[in-house]
Amino acid sequence: MKRILITTAGRPDEVTETRALAAQQALGYERIARNKRSVKNLMVTNSCDLLVAGKERYELYRQTMSEPFFFHPDTAAFRLKRLLKGETDPLVEMCQLEPGNSFLDCTLGLATDSIVASFAVGATGKVKGIEADPDVAFITATGLTQFQPKFQELKDAMQRISVVHESAPTFLTGLSDDTWDVVYLDPMFSQTISESSSFAPLRQVGVHGGLTEEWVSEARRVARKRVVVKAHFNDPVFEQFGFTQIIRPNTKFHFGFIEK
Incomplete structure (x- = not known):
C-alpha cells in the first residue's frame, strides 16, 4: 500500500x-x-x-509523476461560457439534461462533466459525484468549494455538487430503483488520448478499472431516464454492454447510452 x-x-x-x-x-x-x-x-x-x-x-x-495532481475546472469553464451563449454541449445533449434533473457521476475525477451537468440542471436539480480514490475525492471536493472561478455561474455550479468517496458499484447497490434521472460512467480510457494533457495527472493518481456487468446492471437499475457512458471511440464497452454508440466525427471519445 x-x-x-x-x-x-x-x-x-x-x-x-x-x-x-x-x-x-x-x-x-x-x-x-x-x-x-x-x-x-x-x-x-x-x-x-x-x-x-x-x-x-x-x-x-506521486513518486512516478512529473507533475502534481490538483483541482482545476479544466474544460468546464469554457463549456459553461458556450452554454451561456446559447450553444450546445455534447454531454448535456446526450444526457438530455433539463433544469430539476438529477445526475449521478460514478467516476468523478476532476468533476469537469459534473460541473457542466450541475449548470444544466440548475439550482432545482441535484448532482452527486462518486470517486473511488480517497485522495482524488478529497482534493476535488475541497476544490469544488474553495476554488475561486472568474464568473458566478461556474462557482454556483461547482458548489452544488456533493462528493462521496466510495467505489461506484458499492454505492449503486445501496440505492433504490429509479432514483437518479441519469447515471453517468466515464472510466479511465483504455487508450490514452494524447491531446488531453490536463488528464495526465489524474490518470496517474486515479483508480483504474474497466466497467463490469455488475456496475452496468446496477446503473441501469438506478437510472430513471438513461445510463450514459463516455469512452474512446473504439473501446469495446459500447458493444459489450449494449450501449447505443453515438459517432462524433473528429473526436477521440464517443458517448453511448442505454434508454430506460
Whole structure:
C-alpha cells in the first residue's frame, strides 16, 4: 500500500498549517514539517508520496509523476461560457439534461462533466459525484468549494455538487430503483488520448478499472431516464454492454447510452 505524508507549502503559515491539519483529519495520513526541504527531498527521504497543502490548493505528488495532481475546472469553464451563449454541449445533449434533473457521476475525477451537468440542471436539480480514490475525492471536493472561478455561474455550479468517496458499484447497490434521472460512467480510457494533457495527472493518481456487468446492471437499475457512458471511440464497452454508440466525427471519445 502506498505511503502518503502531508506537509505544507515551502513557506508555511497559519493558512497552510490549517489546511494541512484539515487534510490530516480527513485522510488520516501523518503530517510532517516542511523545514525548507524540497518536495523531491521529502519523497526520497521518507519513501513516500506527498500531499502538499498550499494557500490556495492541495497538490498530490506521486513518486512516478512529473507533475502534481490538483483541482482545476479544466474544460468546464469554457463549456459553461458556450452554454451561456446559447450553444450546445455534447454531454448535456446526450444526457438530455433539463433544469430539476438529477445526475449521478460514478467516476468523478476532476468533476469537469459534473460541473457542466450541475449548470444544466440548475439550482432545482441535484448532482452527486462518486470517486473511488480517497485522495482524488478529497482534493476535488475541497476544490469544488474553495476554488475561486472568474464568473458566478461556474462557482454556483461547482458548489452544488456533493462528493462521496466510495467505489461506484458499492454505492449503486445501496440505492433504490429509479432514483437518479441519469447515471453517468466515464472510466479511465483504455487508450490514452494524447491531446488531453490536463488528464495526465489524474490518470496517474486515479483508480483504474474497466466497467463490469455488475456496475452496468446496477446503473441501469438506478437510472430513471438513461445510463450514459463516455469512452474512446473504439473501446469495446459500447458493444459489450449494449450501449447505443453515438459517432462524433473528429473526436477521440464517443458517448453511448442505454434508454430506460
